[in-house]
Amino acid sequence: xxxxxxxxxxxxxxxxxxxxxxxxxxxxxxxxxxxxxxxxxxxxxxxxxxxxxxxxxxxxxxxxxxxxxxxxxxxxxxxxxxxxxxxxxxxxxxxxxxxxxxxxxxxxxxxxxxxxxxxxxxxxxxxxxxxxxxxxxxxxxxxxxxxxxxxxxxxxxxxxxxxxxxxxxxxxxxxxxxxxxxxxxxxxxxxxxxxxxxxxxxxxxxxxxxxxxxxxxxxxxxxxxxxxxxxxxxxxxxxxxxxxxxxxxxxxxxxxxxxxxxxxxxxxxxxxxxxxxxxxxxxxxxxxxxxxxxxxxxxxxxxxxxxxxxxxxxxxxxxxxxxxxxxxxxxxxxxxxxx
Amino acid sequence: xxxxxxxxxxxxxxxxxxxxxxxxxxxxxxxxxxxxxxxxxxxxxxxxxxxxxxxxxxxxxxxxxxxxxxxxxxxxxxxxxxxxxxxxxxxxxxxxxxxxxxxxxxxxxxxxxxxxxxxxxxxxxxxxxxxxxxxxxxxxxxxxxxxxxxxxxxxxxxxxxxxxxxxxxxxxxxxxxxxxxxxxxxxxxxxxxxxxxxxxxxxxxxxxxxxxxxxxxxxxxxxxxxxxxxxxxxxxxxxxxxxxxxxxxxxxxxxxxxxxxxxx
Ligand SMILES: Cc1cc2nc3c(=O)[nH]c(=O)nc-3n(C[C@H](O)[C@H](O)[C@H](O)COP(=O)(O)OP(=O)(O)OC[C@H]3O[C@@H](n4cnc5c(N)ncnc54)[C@H](O)[C@@H]3O)c2cc1C
Ligand code: SF4
Ligand code: SF4
Ligand code: FES
Numbered sequence: 001x002x003x004x005x006x007x008x009x010x011x012x013x014x015x016x017x018x019x020x021x022x023x024x025x026x027x028x029x030x031x032x033x034x035x036x037x038x039x040x041x042x043x044x045x046x047x048x049x050x051x052x053x054x055x056x057x058x059x060x061x062x063x064x065x066x067x068x069x070x071x072x073x074x075x076x077x078x079x080x081x082x083x084x085x086x087x088x089x090x091x092x093x094x095x096x097x098x099x100x101x102x103x104x105x106x107x108x109x110x111x112x113x114x115x116x117x118x119x120x121x122x123x124x125x126x127x128x129x130x131x132x133x134x135x136x137x138x139x140x141x142x143x144x145x146x147x148x149x150x151x152x153x154x155x156x157x158x159x160x161x162x163x164x165x166x167x168x169x170x171x172x173x174x175x176x177x178x179x180x181x182x183x184x185x186x187x188x189x190x191x192x193x194x195x196x197x198x199x200x201x202x203x204x205x206x207x208x209x210x211x212x213x214x215x216x217x218x219x220x221x222x223x224x225x226x227x228x229x230x231x232x233x234x235x236x237x238x239x240x241x242x243x244x245x246x247x248x249x250x251x252x253x254x255x256x257x258x259x260x261x262x263x264x265x266x267x268x269x270x271x272x273x274x275x276x277x278x279x280x281x282x283x284x285x286x287x288x289x290x291x292x293x294x295x296x297x298x299x300x301x302x303x304x305x306x307x308x309x310x311x312x313x314x315x316x317x318x319x320x321x322x323x324x325x326x327x328x329x330x331x332x333x334x335x336x337x338x339x
Numbered sequence: 340x341x342x343x344x345x346x347x348x349x350x351x352x353x354x355x356x357x358x359x360x361x362x363x364x365x366x367x368x369x370x371x372x373x374x375x376x377x378x379x380x381x382x383x384x385x386x387x388x389x390x391x392x393x394x395x396x397x398x399x400x401x402x403x404x405x406x407x408x409x410x411x412x413x414x415x416x417x418x419x420x421x422x423x424x425x426x427x428x429x430x431x432x433x434x435x436x437x438x439x440x441x442x443x444x445x446x447x448x449x450x451x452x453x454x455x456x457x458x459x460x461x462x463x464x465x466x467x468x469x470x471x472x473x474x475x476x477x478x479x480x481x482x483x484x485x486x487x488x489x490x491x492x493x494x495x496x497x498x499x500x501x502x503x504x505x506x507x508x509x510x511x512x513x514x515x516x517x518x519x520x521x522x523x524x525x526x527x528x529x530x531x532x533x534x535x536x537x538x539x540x541x542x543x544x545x546x547x548x549x550x551x552x553x554x555x556x557x558x559x560x561x562x563x564x565x566x567x568x569x570x571x572x573x574x575x576x577x578x579x580x581x582x583x584x585x586x587x588x589x590x591x592x593x594x595x596x597x598x599x600x601x602x603x
Binding site: 073074076081083109110113114116118119120123211214215240241242243244245246247248255256257258260263265270271272273274277279280285289293297298300301 | 341342343344345346347348384385386387388389407409410413426540541566567568570571573574575576577578580582583585587588600602603
């Protein structure tokens with residue numbers, strides 16, 4: 001069922017939903033972009049429809065809710081270990097098509113890699129229903145069409161497209177119809193969320209990356225260009241790595257907690273083992289490790305590509321390193337080897 | 340409380356502490372579940388962290404953890420005594436398949452704390468009927484760094500043990516030299532069909548395998564055990580991944596024909 005309404009109508013929908021749901025959505029934050037004079041679109045809990053950024057692509061991904069940068073897992077007291085609490089109220093999580101596709105990748109690792117499901121992820125995941133933000137056009141650096149993540153036919157409860165100052169929503173989940181049908185002035189209409197069918201950026205991924213490429217000099221330029229800041233990992237909707245961290249409280253050394261914090265395979269320390277052991281010292285090697293995970297190793301294990309082509313890693317890189325360029329270089333080099 | 344939360348450690352009593360060197364102790368822990376040599380536990384000291392530690396021995400209601408004191412977590416483990424407890428989760432990983440080594444010639448090469456994960460395997464080899472066909476080459480940094488001295492004596496009587504140290508003070512009577520030095524001279528009847536296990540620091544594993552290959556071993560008959568940084572043991576944190584392999588889930592024990600393709 002589709003509905004078209006003005007912004008005031010949509011504000012009513014959101015206000016009604018906020019009674020039952022916590023809503024996490026892209027919001028604009030002043031001066032938090034790649035450079036300090038640039039705004040960033042981050043994820044945050046919203047209290048009002050006006051806060052939701054429907055036009056710009058978000059710099060950060062919906063994993064901000066599902067796998068927060070820092071999450072306390074356990075609390076320790078003198079002789080007790082306690083699991084952290086969680087607000088069990090249902091959550092509406094806004095995202096674009098690539099973002100919704102990214103959730104399958106997060107689920108893959110946190111729920112379906114290895115024999116155990118991650119309960120701290122699962123309780124968040126179970127609370128989440130997705131809201132799709134349609135894409136009226138492609139953004140800088142997007143290559144979702146190449147990755148097949150440009151379109152979502154399911155996996156959301158309703159969609160939102162802002163067209164000529166009016167909100168167009170396709171309500172897929174019948175239980176949400178009541179939030180739309182009662183809004184004064186809402187027109188009932190067939191609505192399909194917009195999606196892009198072409199991006200300026202296109203990539204071609206080799207079926208198999210030959211061993212020669214893994215060991216080739218192609219990666220060397222990133223040893224000097226990349227400054228291993230890790231931002232590409234932190235904005236990536238499909239990066240899932242974390243590091244465990246224990247702390248004790250300074251005012252009461254007997255109590256403390258165990259947290260997990262987001263980790264980046266580009267940043268020093270990711271592979272450190274006792275006695276000074278370290279793998280992938282060079283940034284070029286780290287780039288190889290990251291890129292091949294996204295376009296080859298993940299697929300070997302799980303049968304589909306990890307990268308969803310959102311282009312956020314390119315948007316954020318302070319050194320203007322382009323991931324899609326690297327993919328195409330790997331492809332060209334692979335062809336050369338195979339020829 | 341979440342159902343079966345795999346991150347929640349359980350308390351296990353320290354039944355005994357065996358001191359090998361000033362920095363390496365074996366903690367004998369109460370444990371009743373199933374476990375095999377080559378698997379590991381996450382040893383947890385609340386407020387300090389967790390450390391993956393291999394099972395170095397298995398017995399009725401016990402597991403041994405042989406720990407080298409190197410940092411934040413392990414320092415704190417050394418502050419615990421018999422009668423107190425440690426928090427554990429696990430066991431994790433695949434472990435060794437001892438059945439593979441029952442028949443025929445076997446060579447185990449281990450260095451330093453690398454002996455821990457294979458201690459149970461060596462124990463089993465020493466009790467096999469044709470123990471004389473089982474060769475064990477063990478290296479430590481110096482005579483003072485030797486672990487499992489009692490075991491070494493017992494093994495020397497049952498199987499073919501070569502014990503060596505990297506360096507020793509003047510007058511030391513035993514072998515001096517890296518483990519790699521002793522592979523060429525192993526009196527094997529048929530290296531092409533013999534099996535090998537190699538565990539130790541990465542350079543030691545690399546050069547030992549080269550020696551085994553020179554001796555005529557086939558890659559598919561070599562087993563290795565790998566260590567990487569591990570924060571979970573559950574296939575989630577990502578730190579241990581190499582290629583499309585998670586060392587904590589698919590390993591840490593691998594057939595070398597597979598592991599030779601690892602690119603870190
Ligand atoms: C599968 C496996 C089996 C192991 N078995 C043993 C064993 O039987 N005996 C033994 O003494 N040691 C073993 N280690 C190494 C042991 O885990 C490290 O020495 C220990 O984690 C160091 O922790 P720390 O906090 O005391 O030292 P720190 O140097 O303070 O460590 C800081 C952090 O680095 C990480 N880290 C450091 N070294 C390693 C490492 N080698 N592997 C994984 N993470 C590391 C830890 O997460 C730790 O929190 C094993 C490691 C692995 C991966
Ligand atoms: S590629 Fe760019 S964003 Fe990623 S670590 Fe290197 S410099 Fe930082
Ligand atoms: S690798 Fe880059 S383009 Fe691909 S999903 Fe991650 S951030 Fe998006
Ligand atoms: S130790 Fe965390 S994924 Fe292997």
